[in-house]
Amino acid sequence: MARAKSEERRAEILRAALEVIAERGYRGASLNAVAERVGLTQQGLLHYFPTKETLLVAVLEERDQWDTGSGSRSGQSWPLELLGSLVEYNAMRPGIVQTFSALLGESVTEGHPAREFFTRRYVQVREDMADSLRGEYGDRLPGGLTPEQAAPLLVAVMDGLQYQWLLDPEAVDMPAAFRDFVGLLRSGN
Template identity: 35%
Template structure:
């Protein structure tokens, strides 16, 4: 019983640390926060925090992975489906709903969206501890989008890149304007406009 209680407390403490780290890094960036500040925010000593995460870099990567896990869980819950092994299992409607579910999830976690925006820019530097993480994450997202849209469009690689750019761009504008517009509603409008434009532009591009 004591082991179970200690495990539950340890998991709760890790979650507390990750929540605080996401908030601090989102405000100050990776280079603007330290172990001492994070430990104080969690009511811990430096040694107590390092017991859960041995280094600042490990805190950072754990925060990013936790955000990805939450996103995946939330999207799956909203759609009530698991990611298929074959894109042919998905209709275009379900695929677009899955992207919209991801936008909805982001609209409900402002701190995490800010965190990713800050770190995505910082991690352009090859020496940044999250550089490899973001390289692999973006490449994985592009590959997944391309595979899923392949049955429905003539140039799935271009569509994948366009959709990812739209998602990131809207998030940056949303953060910069301090959440002055409805992120989900704007996503819906842009998807409709892109679809209409693509239909109109197709014959022009082919000339």
């Protein structure tokens, strides 16, 4: 019972964090702002999430699970159509994309608290995408790549386009550019 309550509180904090991120972006997503929204003291919030980074990583984990409609952390399915829709959806929520991109950038430095999350995430996402592509296309995509070759490129294009789009949303049509890439993977030789 205490446990269920605590889980509920945790979910409530994550929802509040997502709202704060949407409204104020990565820098504005302070532990204080989130604590206020859920009616906790900052001390109370620290009981659930000891640092801003752990809170934001939990938000990103939660997003990954919602995005793929999967309750579990592994075995997510990523058909190419769904990925295109996901990129379109992301183009409507710059706050969370900014948070993801800023944390990913920081995570490549020595000893960053989000490093392990992103490292694990990419191993898992590349594997799930390759499985999913194999289910759709077999051992070769129409464009000639194997699922294992295509997966890291799909991830790279999604992440890389986000940076260009966040910096200059007028100049970069992120969903259209992603569709161009999917077209290359799919076009037969």
